[in-house]
Amino acid sequence: MTQPKAPKAPNAPIDLARQLARFDEHWAPKKIAGLNDYEVKIVKVKGEFVWHHHEDTDELFLVLSGRLTIRLRDGDVVLGPGELYVVPRGAEHCPVAEEETAFLLLEPAGVPNTGSAGGPLTRAAESLD
Amino acid sequence: MTQPKAPKAPNAPIDLARQLARFDEHWAPKKIAGLNDYEVKIVKVKGEFVWHHHEDTDELFLVLSGRLTIRLRDGDVVLGPGELYVVPRGAEHCPVAEEETAFLLLEPAGVPNTGSAGGPLTRAAESLD
Numbered sequence: 001m002t003q004p005k006a007p008k009a010p011n012a013p014i015d016l017a018r019q020l021a022r023f024d025e026h027w028a029p030k031k032i033a034g035l036n037d038y039e040v041k042i043v044k045v046k047g048e049f050v051w052h053h054h055e056d057t058d059e060l061f062l063v064l065s066g067r068l069t070i071r072l073r074d075g076d077v078v079l080g081p082g083e084l085y086v087v088p089r090g091a092e093h094c095p096v097a098e099e100e101t102a103f104l105l106l107e108p109a110g111v112p113n114t115g116s117a118g119g120p121l122t123r124a125a126e127s128l129d
Numbered sequence: 130m131t132q133p134k135a136p137k138a139p140n141a142p143i144d145l146a147r148q149l150a151r152f153d154e155h156w157a158p159k160k161i162a163g164l165n166d167y168e169v170k171i172v173k174v175k176g177e178f179v180w181h182h183h184e185d186t187d188e189l190f191l192v193l194s195g196r197l198t199i200r201l202r203d204g205d206v207v208l209g210p211g212e213l214y215v216v217p218r219g220a221e222h223c224p225v226a227e228e229e230t231a232f233l234l235l236e237p238a239g240v241p242n243t244g245s246a247g248g249p250l251t252r253a254a255e256s257l258d
Binding site for chain 1: 140141142143144145146162163164165167169186187188189193201203204205206207208209211212213214215218235236237
């Protein structure tokens with residue numbers, strides 16, 4: 001459930017921990033900022049996502065808490081807090097987290113979370129601000 | 130001084146703390162990853178930079194350690210670890226840090242650190258990988 005937004009002062013920084021505390025839903029990216037035509041999103045996950053790829057874009061993952069495994073066809077990447085990885089465009093990947101994990105996701109606006117795969121886990125990113 | 134790079138395993142994540150430990154220089158952005166035509170850079174700073182703006186791009190700052198003040202013409206933004214701020218394109222800004230501060234910087238490749246201002250602090254981002 002998304003909590004009501006806190007009043008935002010002019011020029012206020014975006015506190016990642018505070019924004020993460022505003023929702024509980026898994027695998028549902030929340031937009032927290034824009035950067036030109038890119039979106040900065042935060043995501044909470046637990047369990048296994050679906051194998052998919054993004055035909056037209058790289059995708060940056062920066063883990064904020066927990067532990068994220070990004071399965072790739074040629075091996076796994078395991079990310080802890082403060083670690084990032086860029087999945088190259090076209091590379092099939094499947095994010096998995098045994099414990100609840102939060103990460104920052106960065107890619108052009110409008111990229112669907114399930115990429116090529118579609119299916120029931122597909123979500124449009126909701127704005128938190 | 131830039132330390133020799135550690136051997137990088139295939140599909141290795143990028144550990145921000147480990148990359149920050151590889152250099153000491155202030156106000157000299159280091160590239161650690163690419164995301165399409167964007168660059169992910171890390172920077173260590175202390176003291177005051179120069180007032181400048183970037184005509185064609187927003188600029189994302191995510192503080193990793195210390196405390197960064199981004200002076201803007203309409204007020205300051207103060208960022209601690211885990212806080213981010215996007216300076217809009219065209220907005221004049223001047224980063225300042227009283228203590229040594231590290232942050233992640235994200236913007237399109239090739240954007241000069243001093244933007245419109247130029248001058249002796251201008252540095253091309255060096256690659257750490």
